Amino acid sequence: MTDPTRLAVWGDPIGHSRSPALHSTAYALLGLDWQYERRRVDEAAFPEALHGLDSTWRGLSLTMPLKEVAHATADEHDRHAALTGAVNTLLLGSTRRGFNTDVGGIVDAFTHAGVSTVGRARILGAGATAASALVALHELGADRIDVRARRPEAAERLRGIADALGVVLTVDAFTAPASDVDATIATLPSGTVLDDDVVTPIAAVGGTLFEAAYAPWPSALAARWPAQQVISGFEMLLYQAVRQIRIFRDGSQERPLPYEGVIVAAMRSRAMED
Template sequence: MADVTPTDGRRRLAVWGDPIGHSRSPALHRAAYRQLGLDWEYARAQVDAAGFAASLAALDGTWRGLSLTMPLKEAAHAAADRVDAHARLTGAVNTLLLGKRVLGFNTDVGGIVDAFRHAGIDGVGSVRILGAGATAASALVAAGELGARRAEVRARRPESAERMRRIAGELGMPIAVAAFHEPADPVDATIATLPSGTVLDTGIAAAMGTRGGVLFEAAYAPWPSALAAGWACGPIISGFEMLLYQAVRQIRIFLHGTQDRALPDEDVIVALMRSATMED
């Protein structure tokens, strides 16, 4: 995709979701734009799924893009004129680049991969994913990019995992779907995508925690999560790392039109973004 012109008059950005008051995205993005010398605004707004289409249609030519969180990722996918490969696979868009056409991206996949790699973990052979929603879909694609050869999905309602089966089929990855209470085989990594505050039955959590390898916990507030606090068998990666690195990829999109081109002095920007959330 072609570069976006920083001086084209489109300088407004925001994160939308419901709820949204807890979001750290404004602190992350504003820190990056200050360092880049860009006079861009980045706000937050509470927008639910029912109001998404009208809110998007109301934006004028001063708007550059949007970050989308739950429950808007599927609606954003439907609204995009064109989507990237990760968005196509997952059916979820968390970034919209606005202009003559609305371009949709999924940076959650890359954010998860980056979080693992920055934790020193370059690959996994097997993965267990807890949950079957939009973040779980991104986690499955990320697992494939990390080299996973098999996946297991745990869901409260296994019948809700049809999207996960479809994605695994497209990736050519064997997948098993099970309920939480079923016996857990050893895996190299566990990716938990359950809502913040979820507490699993003690016996279920203990069984997963002794056979689950590295834990990537998408929830990061409060921290540690109940699952992370009892994890016994490997390193733990906080979901804040995904939040950070998917935001870096969003900023690349808003600046360059692609998430594959690094920012100028990106290591410096990442450090400033990380610091900004501690001060927020």
């Protein structure tokens, strides 16, 4: 009897992760005897933990704070990983292939919500997710993006990505005057509460809100957004997981799974049970 194929999601913290439920549901429907677990791993422990994996391991999903160290570990990078400097998926083997499925997950979240084109956009926050948000907005058509951050200097690292994409990037404090945009992506940590004098003017001209946080839901920001469409970060979690499953199965995040619509529906239903 051969050993089962193994996969896992690593990060710190990790106990809240819904990835095991999402992935396990998909592998069962695909008829794959693959085991997917979660493991708490921080940056310091990552190299030794990775070195300790044997040949039964097919891949890893990486969450915070491991996306940058995973990027440094990968032998090859897909375009999104190369642009953002972040890897959230490692396909293991003789060559470690690094992918970023967060970008595609954000694009899929927008398009499945009926938003296929974005002209001007705004990003709230300048952390790791902001880089993926920037690339995703570009792929949705945005050519002018305004970044708002508590410390505007922290967002300067995004300029290199914007320049590579041909995007006009402005960086301001949260309290700067806001112009109309088609979409806003909030990449702030879960639980962040912004003051009314920050939220009110931004929300009034913010278009569709994509809130990367999804627990608890609605977030403080989503609850105060006007009647325009609000997209939960769960949608990114779901669709980036679908792309990871494509990678682990076929080595490409662009090749759809068999009966993918049925699988996505089952993954969504399973996650909602937790």
